[in-house]
Amino acid sequence: MRVAVLANLKKNAPTWDGMLSDQWDDLDSEKTIQSLIGALNYGGHEATFLEGDMSLYDHLRALKPDICFNICEGHFGDAREAQVPALLEMLRIPYTGSRVMALALALDKPMTKRILTYHGLPTPPFQVFERLDEPLDPALVFPLFVKPSREGTGMGVMADSIVHDEAEMRAKVQKIFDRYRQPALVERFIDGREVTVGLVGNLVLPVARRLPEDGNASRIGDGLHIFPALEVDMARYPAEEGGIYSNRLKVELAEDFHPICPAPLRPDQVEELNWLTAAVFRVIGCLDVARVDFRLDVLDNDRPYILEVNPLPGLSPGISDLCIEAAADGWSYERLINRILDEALRRFCL
Ligand SMILES: Nc1ncnc2c1ncn2[C@@H]1O[C@H](COP(=O)(O)OP(=O)(O)OP(=O)(O)O)[C@@H](O)[C@H]1O
Ligand SMILES: [Mg+2]
Numbered sequence: 142m143r144v145a146v147l148a149n150l151k152k153n154a155p156t157w158d159g160m161l162s163d164q165w166d167d168l169d170s171e172k173t174i175q176s177l178i179g180a181l182n183y184g185g186h187e188a189t190f191l192e193g194d195m196s197l198y199d200h201l202r203a204l205k206p207d208i209c210f211n212i213c214e215g216h217f218g219d220a221r222e223a224q225v226p227a228l229l230e231m232l233r234i235p236y237t238g239s240r241v242m243a244l245a246l247a248l249d250k251p252m253t254k255r256i257l258t259y260h261g262l263p264t265p266p267f268q269v270f271e272r273l274d275e276p277l278d279p280a281l282v283f284p285l286f287v288k289p290s291r292e293g294t295g296m297g298v299m300a301d302s303i304v305h306d307e308a309e310m311r312a313k314v315q316k317i318f319d320r321y322r323q324p325a326l327v328e329r330f331i332d333g334r335e336v337t338v339g340l341v342g343n344l345v346l347p348v349a350r351r352l353p354e355d356g357n358a359s360r361i362g363d364g365l366h367i368f369p370a371l372e373v374d375m376a377r378y379p380a381e382e383g384g385i386y387s388n389r390l391k392v393e394l395a396e397d398f399h400p401i402c403p404a405p406l407r408p409d410q411v412e413e414l415n416w417l418t419a420a421v422f423r424v425i426g427c428l429d430v431a432r433v434d435f436r437l438d439v440l441d442n443d444r445p446y447i448l449e450v451n452p453l454p455g456l457s458p459g460i461s462d463l464c465i466e467a468a469a470d471g472w473s474y475e476r477l478i479n480r481i482l483d484e485a486l487r488r489f490c491l
Pocket of ligand 1: 265286288292293294295296298328329330331332335384385386387391434436448449451
């Protein structure tokens with residue numbers, strides 16, 4: 142098959158005077174694209190990279206791919222991860238991964254949390270600040286955690302995200318407004334282990350964006366392959382990071398990564414995390430691949446809390462969580478990438 146690998150490369154991203162130093166931290170490296178192309182070629186396909194910017198429309202019409210392997214994070218706007226998929230739908234070109242609605246939704250953490258809460262799935266209690274003078278919900282008890290509503294790669298997340306009183310909280314909210322020009326998400330701070338669970342596959346139909354009503358827990362994950370959970374060993378990082386998986390750890394200290402995979406968890410904990418991961422995949426309407434981030438509350442018997450879902454998880458071999466999890470499961474990088482493609486092909490051939 143002719144496969145177009147669609148991504149936004151850091152080196153192709155627009156630049157301007159006064160841009161933020163972390164502006165493009167969530168974009169991809171050439172190395173990742175080379176790995177993806179290598180894996181797809183290994184799978185018998187003819188893979189070509191196309192930059193997911195304004196040039197894409199013309200390049201797609203010239204290349205005429207059978208399918209796109211989409212990992213575009215986008216550049217601008219609060220639907221930036223959904224823009225390329227919207228274009229592909231307009232052109233009627235099949236593509237891997239989640240579609241427009243799930244991508245736009247998952248980028249918006251508060252909106253995602255509202256849906257999780259509606260379905261009774263555990264996510265830290267929260268409040269969104271659009272203005273600095275909004276009264277704090279008295280149900281939210283310090284310490285709290287403050288982060289941007291719509292960023293990834295730990296952008297805006299650092300030790301000062303943990304706030305202990307209202308003055309600290311409002312100072313951090315103001316920082317988010319100033320730096321990221323978007324609402325600040327204030328959540329209960331979950332002190333505890335940092336765990337992430339990745340998966341490939343698709344739910345067996347009929348699914349809809351809800352949990353099954355018949356209480357059949359085993360059915361919820363049918364069709365999904367869930368990888369072993371990965372724990373980030375926060376104890377191995379400098380204490381000044383505050384035990385937080387911050388932007389600095391994800392970018393500057395990325396080479397000094399301390400994953401434990403499979404995470405040391407009891408079978409009942411693994412079962413619960415897997416159930417929650419499948420439930421999130423289902424209610425958000427993800428397709429083909431995703432990764433769900435959790436914290437285990439040390440104050441409540443390691444009870445898992447869902448922090449967010451990543452429908453475009455990083456795919457750098459040996460570095461990204463999902464790739465490490467797949468490797469721990471005995472999967473080669475080539476197998477992982479071709480499985481994601483095959484899941485999409487199967488959907489489009491239905
Ligand atoms: N409510 C919370 N309580 C404690 N720690 C939190 C909380 N929310 C976020 N964190 C910390 O901040 C990190 C980044 O948060 P989150 O996963 O929401 O951001 P992200 O930038 O979207 O991450 P990703 O790189 O996975 O896209 C988490 O991995 C965790 O260490
Ligand atoms: Mg995360």
